[in-house]
Amino acid sequence: MKISKEGIVSNSDMIKNYKTCREKAEGTGRLYIFKNNQLDAVLFSLKEFEKLTPILEYFEKLSEEDSLTAMNMLRSVTLPHKIKDFDFHE
Secondary structure: OEEEHHHEEEHHHHHHOHHHHHHHHHHHOEEEEEEOOEEEEEEEOHHHHHHHHHHHHHHHHOOHHHHHHHHHHHHHHHOOOOOOOOEEEO
16 A cells, blocks of 8 residues: 555644644545554545445445455455555655
C-alpha cells in the first residue's frame, strides 16, 4: 500500500486539529492516522468513500467462501506485497 506523506497525521494531531485534518482528507482523498508509529485508522473523504461504497456493499453480499476467493484473486492481481507493508512516497 502506498501512503503519501502528505496524507499522514498523528492520532494526537487528529484530536487537536480535527477540522484541518478533515480538510486535508478532502484534498488527498484519505488520511492515514498513526498512533504510536502504527497505522491506527483511515479517514476517507466523502467523495472517496462514495467511490468505494459499491465495492464494499458487493463484498458484504458474498458468502464467506466467495469473499475469500475474491480477495485472493484481487491480491494476486493488485498487491505485489502484503497489505501491512507500506511504501511511503512524496
